[in-house]
Amino acid sequence: MDQVKFLEYVYGGFPKLDRLTIINKRFTLSFLMFIGFTIMFSGIMLTHSNRCLRSSHGEVDDPFVHVSSFLIGYIIIQVPAAWISLKFSPLKWFGRSIFAHAILLFAVALTGNLGYGFLVVLKFFEGALAGIVFIVCHAAWKNWTPAAERSTLLTFALAGGYLGDLFGSSMSIFCSSLPFWMVVCCMVGSFGVIWWLVWERTVYETPNKHPTISDEELNRINPIIQEEIRPTEGVSCKQIILSTPFIVLVALNIVRSFNARSLGYRAEDMLIISFIRLTSFPLSGYLADVLVRKTSLTITNVRKLFVIGVTVLEAFYFFMLMNHIHFNKGRFLYLVSFLMHILYHVAYSAVSVNAVDIAPSHAGVTVAITNIISHIIFSLGFKVEIFLQQRDWTGVVDFISMVVHLIVGVLFGIYGTANPITVKG
Template identity: 25%
Template sequence: MGFETTADKLERPNNFGARHWQAILLFVGMMINYFQRVDISAGIVPMTQSTAGAPFYKWELSQKSLILSSFFWGYVVAQVPAGLLAKRFGAKNVLCIGTAVGGIFCFFHPMAAAGGWIQLCVLRILTGLVQGTVYPCMHTLLSKWVPRTERGFLTTAVYSGAQFGTAVILISSGEIFESSMGWMGLFYISGGLGVAWAALFFWQGANEPAVSRCCSKLERDYIESLTGSNADSQSLAVPWSSIFKSAPFYGLLAAHCGFTWGFYTLLTELPSYMSSVLQLDVKSNALLSSLPYFAMGFLCFVVSPISDLLINRHVLSVTNARKLFNSIGLWVPMACLIGLGYMTADDKINAIVLLTLAVGINAACFCGYLVNHMDLSPNFAGPMMGVTNGLAGVTSIIAPLVVGAILSDEEDPNQWRVVFFITGGVYLLTNTLFVIFGKATVQPWNDAPSLSSTMTLRNHLETDSRTIVPTTDREKENRF
């Protein structure tokens, strides 16, 4: 039920190698990029409250909502171009430039805020544009560096940086706000770390093992034989027509959209639910706010080795493993959300437990849909991630709007129950589509002809057409 080829029998390199160092660098990079993404969510409260030594602004609720959502306007637009740029110019270069520019933008947030909320929205849109490079570039790099026998663990470990980054920002923001820098320090620190990491990764990172200075020949041969990615993949033309005719692609897209809908519903709306219905001020307790994301980050390191173990020992096929873990990651949180809809102010502890489980067990999806791009097409994992993450990003904009349309009274638990039931229904539907249509086998269109090969063939045909032997009598006479 698993997979085994001659390549799988190659000697495994030392326990810690270049691929692990690359994974650590990308994990830190993911954390820092999430600092840039979440800093406005953590900073919007002190930015609109009068505190000693720091400026504040009297923005209306609608203006704050636009500031918070404007990031995604740029983020969604950038996804597909980012995937193509990563494939064309190298994911390392695009990721370094995107992170560095995002870090520089962080430094200008206090200045933009002083100029008005519209200027801050423009800056957040620009931040979203450069942040849109992160996921396509990460997937492009991982498709080159991660052997399929370690795909679940290393990929999940890298992307867990998003959860740890969110948790670190939430838990440390209180200390930063109380420092001499005030809320402005949050943006200065995020910006400085972004520029520093970009410099480090430009020095130590590599697009693939073949160009790495620290990857041994043994490890390079091992990785290249188990990724399924061609050495000349940068010259391959993206087979868009085949991708959009592929049923497994749509199963993957459904799962990605479902995860994103639920994740951002929880991220943006649950603090209001906890405050209004449970009468618990989550924002005043940094540890409680960060707990679900620490749980998710921790569980990433629990479920991913289990997934790889089940696959490598042939207990489950790759396809069945992806479907199983994605089902755990969406359907268990679905049950938690249904239960959360019946919580009251007297059930604070139970509600916190359900909230932590609903977010934490989402980690299993990282061994499901998140690695499935590389399963289907190692050569085009980056562009595919650009498409699915871009369309899924639209749901991160729509989901809060749906919640806003449902809630007329934030203190009414019956209205919140509808919100949770809708989110649970999205989980149920999207994962069902993934279970029905999803696959984890390399698709035929992964080996599309390269651009250079296509041009050579075209030139060859054109040459042949000019040298075809004439068949008419007049043409024969002209030849002689």
């Protein structure tokens, strides 16, 4: 009988790779997503910072046009990606998008030096693929994780983007010639193809469809998941968008994104900042789930603890900037800035997961809308900062930022929730 079962999992003469997996399947999924994000963002940063590729085109009017093209593609695809996450399998689209990005890396490496305009077009498509991956990643977890484990698995998966940023930026620094850069780009693309082959042989859309999931794991998570998402499947996108928890979440994302303007760092501190991002984001997600399991705090209480706690501390930080502007370049505020990086990603992890909390069956929609707004505010924040510095209005902005943080913190304390939006509200 065991031999019959084994043969049922054979495809093309090879057993499914997940038969070799000794850890639970939901962590396997999170780990593979982590690797996928690492590969994708390594390629993105490698092509963002391609000094040798840009120099092959000679002088260009704006050497960062290709980065803007990437961001345009990333933002434009958000709503279509949300629709894809509702109509099709998010996990299949996650794998296909990483695979398509791997093929795109070969195209950039082999043909990107033919003309700068061609590179700009390729970066647009790269941004679109990255946007799809980000959206469908959030949408995929509705079938695989109960709410009490969501923070750990989702933040760990997304942390691969931070590791990819570090790898890609580091590799671009050492690319001293165009041929060497092309080889590195093709290597990353090759890893992407290999990852996709593993992904296709390992990942299944739901626990019920997974042929090698243990009965213990299936019976532990599947009934809880079905109970959690069943009341949310009949909710309309309009009801979600107009709900108070979502509106408060949008306001919170605006504050988070505008805060990025105050998180600048020295080039020599890049490794430290990268380590802070890579560790604080997933560890805060893990800590959130530990607090839910080990204490009497509800998921909503934990989200509020992280968000409100950090928001109040950030308001105090702006108060210090406003009253001690002459210490801006001093050692004290320089050290405090590292703490602010940690707190920023602690709050960001809670905000990211909260977009799934309130709409697990429509997570692609909530994440897409908040992501569009966040990137627009993020892009405008630096331009506003430069404009205000030229007019010596930074003190006024710090005061406004402090007040807005306190207001948004209070609003989230009153209206914020981790409970899913249902038809009955």
